[in-house]
Structure formats: structure tokens, C-alpha cells
Amino acid sequence: MGIYKSDLLDRSILLNLERISPEKRKESRVFWAKFELDRPLILGAIFDVLVESLALYPKVKLGKLPRMADFARWGYVIAEASGFSGEAFIRAYSNNIAVQHDEAIEANPVSQTIMEFMRECDEWEGTPAQLYGLLTPIAYRLQIGQSRGWPKDAARLGRALTPIAPNLSAKGVDLERSRGKDRLITISKSTVITDDTDVSDNLPSDSNDSTTVTSVQGELL
Numbered sequence: 001m002g003i004y005k006s007d008l009l010d011r012s013i014l015l016n017l018e019r020i021s022p023e024k025r026k027e028s029r030v031f032w033a034k035f036e037l038d039r040p041l042i043l044g045a046i047f048d049v050l051v052e053s054l055a056l057y058p059k060v061k062l063g064k065l066p067r068m069a070d071f072a073r074w075g076y077v078i079a080e081a082s083g084f085s086g087e088a089f090i091r092a093y094s095n096n097i098a099v100q101h102d103e104a105i106e107a108n109p110v111s112q113t114i115m116e117f118m119r120e121c122d123e124w125e126g127t128p129a130q131l132y133g134l135l136t137p138i139a140y141r142l143q144i145g146q147s148r149g150w151p152k153d154a155a156r157l158g159r160a161l162t163p164i165a166p167n168l169s170a171k172g173v174d175l176e177r178s179r180g181k182d183r184l185i186t187i188s189k190s191t192v193i194t195d196d197t198d199v200s201d202n203l204p205s206d207s208n209d210s211t212t213v214t215s216v217q218g219e220l221l
Contacts, residue, residue, distance in 0.1 A: 011067065011068060012100065013096060014096055014099050014100060014103065049078060049081045049082050052081035053074070053077045053078050053081040056077045056080055056081055057073070057074070057077045060073060060076055060077050060080075060086070061073075062076065062090075066093065066094075066097060067097075072090065072093060075089045075090075075093060076089055076090055097170075098170070101166075101167045101170040101171055102171075104164070104167040105164075105167050105168070105171065108149060108164055108167075109139055109142075109144040109145075109147050109149045109150045110135070110149070110150070110151065110157065110160045110161070110164060111164045111167060111168060112139075112142060112144060113135040113138045113139045113142065113144070114135065114164075114168060114173065114175075114187065115168070115171065115173065116138050116142065117134060117135060117138055117187075118173050118187060118189060122188065122189050123186070123187070123188040123189070124186070124187045124188075125184055125185065125186045125187075126184065126185060127154075127182060127183065127184060127185070128154040128155065128157055128158040128183065128185060129154040131154070131157065131185055131187075132151070132153070132154040132157045135157070158177075158183070158185075161175055161177070161185070169190070172189055172190055173187060173188070173189060173190070174186075174187070174188050174189075174190045175187050176188075
């Protein structure tokens, strides 16, 4: 089952599972018999990592936090305690977040048409009715104008913009709405600040005994 709501995607980890090849498939009784033999070693390793993680956690502080901030910090710590790199975990998690935005945009016809519309300009401002008039031909050209998710009028288009704004912003397209009676919409290209982080592999023993992780990487759409 696909997950496409942006707010739910923000709290999800997307996994692509490969199909098991025929030569590697096992009957469940064989799998669980092997698991029972390995269970003491697995449980012992989990406890070892837990002890190491609890000791390391107070020393780690992430400078730029994603939506699931506690998950990111614990993930960094557990990766270090497991003998891997906390930086590698943060980068993998950042890549997963980028995929989340791509999935949300791909699943939403309004997002798709706005991204296509902004390929030809750097900034646009106008009313919901004007935007609806510009986006509708693009939606039909992309063959999504008759989909259930495409708004039937300008008012519905206006309501559809708020939930997709974070996804568009993550891909370098900012969307703002004025509070005046004209309710103008401004769409502009911007610098994308990604969730990739520059992390030291070693935990420094400085005065405050913590590691700070910061994000400085950016790109243009």
C-alpha cells in the first residue's frame, strides 16, 4: 500500500525490499529453526549496542534537526555504537527524506503541474483564478487533468496548496500567500538547503563533551 500524504511521509522511513531469488528462499520452519539458534547472539548484540548507545547519547548533539529529531539523534548514536558511522546514517536518512518529497510530489497532480510550470520561470505572482487558468492546460498535457486529485475550480486549488508547500520548498520552489483581500499567490525558485550533514566520524572530547552536527550544503533547482 502506498503512502502519499506529505504529513505522514514526514514521519515515515521508505524501504525498497528486493525480491528474494529462488535459490535463497527457505521454508518458514527452516528459517525459524535457524533464527532460534542465532537468537541468543542477536539478543546479546542488541544489549551491547543499547549499553553503548546510552553512554554515547548525552555526548551527541545534532546541529540541524529533521522532522523526527529524536529518531535522527538515536540513529546517529546507534550507528556509532554498532561500529558504523553516524555520519553515514545521517546521510542515508537525508536521502530517504529526499525520496519522501519526490514521492509526495509525484503522487499529487497539483505539485506535478507547479513543478512543470516553474521550469519556464523563476517567479510568478497572481490570484488563485489566474494560477488555475495557467496550471489546468499543463495538467491536461501531463494527462492528470481528469484525475480525482485535480481541483475542479480555483477555490479548491487554493486549499490544495498549503499541504504541498513543504514538499515544493524541499525541491526549490517556494509558495507564499498574501493576507490581503486579493489573496495573491507567489511562487518562486529558491536555494534548497538539504538535510545532508557534515559530521565528524570521531566524537571530540571538548569542554562541553558533545558532538555538533551542522548542515551547510545547498543547491539550486
